[in-house]
Amino acid sequence: MKAIIQERFGPPDVLRLADTDRPQVGADQVLVRVHAAALNPYDWHMMRGDPFVARLMGVGLTRPKSRVAGIDAAGRVEEVGANVRGLRPGDEVMGFCPGSFAEYALTTADLLVPKPAGLTFEQAAAVPMGAVTALRGIRTVGQAQAGQRVLVNGAAGGVGTFAVQIAAALDAEVTGVCSAHNVDLVRSLGAAHVVDYSREDFTDGRVHYDVILDNVGNRPLSRLRQALTPTGILVANGGGSPGRFFGAMGSMLRLIAVNAFVRQRLRPILPAAPAGRTHEDLLAVTAFIEAGELTPVVDRTYPLADTADGVRHVEQGHARGKAVVTMP
The missing domain is CATH 3.40.50.720 (NAD(P)-binding Rossmann-like Domain)
Known part of the structure; x- marks a missing residue:
């Protein structure tokens, strides 16, 4: 699959498009075919290993623990593990998918909710964090x-x-x-x-x-x-x-x-990385959307190959609403 790979901490130039293996699904996991992934300040902090103390808390001391960045995603369920209930291949979802700057990303069912029918995949990807x-x-x-x-x-x-x-x-x-x-x-x-x-x-x-x-x-x-x-x-x-x-x-x-x-x-x-009441919060946000009280503002979109440009745009503080990466 195509993915944005990061081998070391640094500026956006450390991100590169490459071919890598598709993730293997564990018994409690969900494989999502990513259609769009949002760009967040969280992403450039992880890209740079900034602040440095975050490296001591599990991000990776000298290089990123995860070679593929990204956290927000919207797409379709590709495969579910044997213990997963309530999701089936083909379901349209949005939520937190670590490694979402790729064609496929692994997550768990509690970090996903159904994509509201009125949103595009790009809009839905802008929602989670x-x-x-x-x-x-x-x-x-x-x-x-x-x-x-x-x-x-x-x-x-x-x-x-x-x-x-x-x-x-x-x-x-x-x-x-x-x-x-x-x-x-x-x-x-x-x-x-x-x-x-x-x-x-x-x-x-x-x-x-x-x-x-x-x-x-x-x-x-x-x-x-x-x-x-x-x-x-x-x-x-x-x-x-x-x-x-x-x-x-x-x-x-x-x-x-x-x-x-x-x-x-x-x-x-702190930014809403997955923890605690994540599923309940995603459902609450979805309720606002379906009531017509919440609409994502998408500033601009970038093809996967131009993810570094998108991260640079967000890091410079220019985003109006959210910037989103789209998959090939």
């Missing part, structure tokens, strides 16, 4: 409720576009922060107010929010707290720049330390 992270940030951790003021910093990005829609579906009063180029997009997603960060500073204390989901990390914690109500919730989504030892983990630890001494609730959230 971005939408589940947004769901956890807005509803699970942020506990957003009807009538509350909710602000999403980075509202036009892969997580932000989902977060604005989820908060609006919960009947919150949503403010989205983005560039001037994306104001109309963010407003169309359900934001009642849109802040152009080049002209306004949402942390100036003039407006106070019950929930802030910060996907960018470009404001000091003291300023973010100034924009919260006295008992508001700040949800900090993991991110960070390449080449840092701790990356966003250092900021998360500081957030947890300050949280112990203030009335406001300061909560970190």
Whole structure:
């Protein structure tokens, strides 16, 4: 099969298209014929082995443990293991498929849900990590409720576009922060107010929010707290720049330390790699989609051979919504 192979950590140039063996299905596994795979900041962090501490936590110390990257996918079930129930070859699915930058990827049934009929494979591939992270940030951790003021910093990005829609579906009063180029997009997603960060500073204390989901990390914690109500919730989504030892983990630890001494609730959230309530969260996201309250925003698509260009685009922070890789 065709796949994007990575033999060492480094910039997008370390990714190359190659032929490799199709994965063999174990008794508890599902083989998915991948039609499309989303690109995430998670992918370039794994590509670079960044932050370095992640290498000590199982990513691989001197080279990637997994030669094929990618995590989000949509496609059709190709084969199921002997112990798998509820899925059959030919079923259209979306979910978390490690090694999804390939024609075939192995996963488990609990990391897949049926693809909503109204979505293309490209749209469906854009859903898993971005939408589940947004769901956890807005509803699970942020506990957003009807009538509350909710602000999403980075509202036009892969997580932000989902977060604005989820908060609006919960009947919150949503403010989205983005560039001037994306104001109309963010407003169309359900934001009642849109802040152009080049002209306004949402942390100036003039407006106070019950929930802030910060996907960018470009404001000091003291300023973010100034924009919260006295008992508001700040949800900090993991991110960070390449080449840092701790990356966003250092900021998360500081957030947890300050949280112990203030009335406001300061909560970190890491990107929604498969763990815990993944299947339930995927089903919840699907329910929003099928209710017409959530639509993936696909910025652009790349053929599998151009995956490195797509990763570079996402790493540079240019993506508007999600970028997606399509299979031959």
